[in-house]
Amino acid sequence: MMLLAKAALGLGGTLVLAGAYTFREGVIRVDVDEFRTGGSHIHMWVPAAMVPMAMHFVPKHHFREAAGQAREFLPAAHALFKGMKKLPDTDFVEIKDGDQHARIRTHDGKLQIDVEDPDGNVHLQVPLSTLDDVVDQIEESAPPA
Amino acid sequence: MSHVNRALIPKSLLSTGFALLLLPAGALAQTAAKASQPASSATSEKGERWLHVRVICTQGKRETVRVNMPLELAEKVLPAVNHDRLHNGKVRIDSSDVNDVDLRAVMDAIRTAKEGEYVTVQGDDNDVRVAKEGNHLIIHVVDKNGPKKSHVEVKMPMKVVEALLSAGKDELDLVAALHVLEAQGDTELVSVKDSENTVKVWLDSNSVAE
Numbered sequence: 565m566m567l568l569a570k571a572a573l574g575l576g577g578t579l580v581l582a583g584a585y586t587f588r589e590g591v592i593r594v595d596v597d598e599f600r601t602g603g604s605h606i607h608m609w610v611p612a613a614m615v616p617m618a619m620h621f622v623p624k625h626h627f628r629e630a631a632g633q634a635r636e637f638l639p640a641a642h643a644l645f646k647g648m649k650k651l652p653d654t655d656f657v658e659i660k661d662g663d664q665h666a667r668i669r670t671h672d673g674k675l676q677i678d679v680e681d682p683d684g685n686v687h688l689q690v691p692l693s694t695l696d697d698v699v700d701q702i703e704e705s706a707p708p709a
Numbered sequence: 710m711s712h713v714n715r716a717l718i719p720k721s722l723l724s725t726g727f728a729l730l731l732l733p734a735g736a737l738a739q740t741a742a743k744a745s746q747p748a749s750s751a752t753s754e755k756g757e758r759w760l761h762v763r764v765i766c767t768q769g770k771r772e773t774v775r776v777n778m779p780l781e782l783a784e785k786v787l788p789a790v791n792h793d794r795l796h797n798g799k800v801r802i803d804s805s806d807v808n809d810v811d812l813r814a815v816m817d818a819i820r821t822a823k824e825g826e827y828v829t830v831q832g833d834d835n836d837v838r839v840a841k842e843g844n845h846l847i848i849h850v851v852d853k854n855g856p857k858k859s860h861v862e863v864k865m866p867m868k869v870v871e872a873l874l875s876a877g878k879d880e881l882d883l884v885a886a887l888h889v890l891e892a893q894g895d896t897e898l899v900s901v902k903d904s905e906n907t908v909k910v911w912l913d914s915n916s917v918a919e
Contacts, residue, residue, distance in 0.1 A: 636790075636791050636792055637790075637792075639789035639790075639791075640786050640789040640790045642789070643785045643786045643788075643789045644782070644786050646785075647779075647781070647782040647785050647786065648782070651779060651782065651916070652916055653916075654777060654779075654916050655775070655777055655917065656776065656777060656778065657774075657775070657776050658773070658774070658775040659772070659773070659774050659775075660771075660772065660773040661770050661772040661773075662769075662770030662771070662772075663770075
């Protein structure tokens with residue numbers, strides 16, 4: 565019985581730490597709703613902490629390819645996400661055109677992209693720190709210039 | 710097994726369950742509190758300067774575009790963009806872009822000239838006025854007979870113009886211009902009005918456009 569209790573404590577402790585780490589990093593949220601018949605409805609909540617971890621399992625040659633193509637924009641993306649993290653919540657771009665509405669903003673440390681259209685809605689929320697980590701990892705994989 | 714041990718197991722499991730419930734919630738609360746700290750006001754801290762662009766199209770579906778960009782962020786991002794004519798925060802201009810007018814020489818002449826009105830054209834079709842007033846370059850164009858009857862006003866601090874031209878020949882130093890712009894007071898830089906569109910570019914300390 566004592567052994568069981570210890571095991572439960574160990575498992576519980578690990579779960580607590582994993583839970584705390586996962587939620588500290590925030591959540592990536594993707595919501596896609598297509599209004600046409602048979603259109604897709606995707607609602608996804610992914611712990612942001614999983615992304616950099618998952619990226620370690622992606623074969624390096626895929627990253628090298630991506631990094632090679634995005635090379636000239638990576639430093640700008642890096643500077644942008646770093647700068648955005650220091651700013652208050654901001655509506656960077658807002659476009660309204662009749663029934664269509666698009667907005668790019670930062671909110672609670674997340675980059676939020678919302679597109680509302682009569683054909684469908686797309687809402688995306690990604691923690692800025694995750695975006696920064698992803699750019700970091702792609703940059704590291706870039707082949708030498 | 711003793712009674713003490715039997716009592717310990719449910720207690721341990723209970724406390725573990727409690728911790729499981731509370732810790733992530735605590736972490737979430739901390740993250741939310743931390744993230745919401747700078748979000749309180751529209752007026753930015755540290756006197757941060759914001760460049761705003763607003764385009765309103767009154768025709769058709771009434772399209773509206775709003776862009777709010779902190780100058781400090783633009784100043785950091787621009788040097789990192791190396792694409793096409795933009796390198797290290799400087800944009801290369803070809804003489805063909807400005808119809809072989811030596812833009813640099815013209816701006817240099819305006820910079821060193823005394824304040825006053827340099828160009829005044831009043832015609833049936835257009836009114837054009839270029840002047841230097843209160844250390845600002847003023848460009849004022851009214852299209853009277855065009856289909857849209859446009860009205861353009863540009864008011865650029867001379868220091869910004871100087872900073873723009875501080876790079877080498879055939880180059881405009883955007884980062885230097887942004888840096889100087891940061892020190893300027895609230896000002897409307899560009900205003901374009903015609904029968905279909907209103908465009909306004911201005912500078913202030915608010916992170917939210919009016």
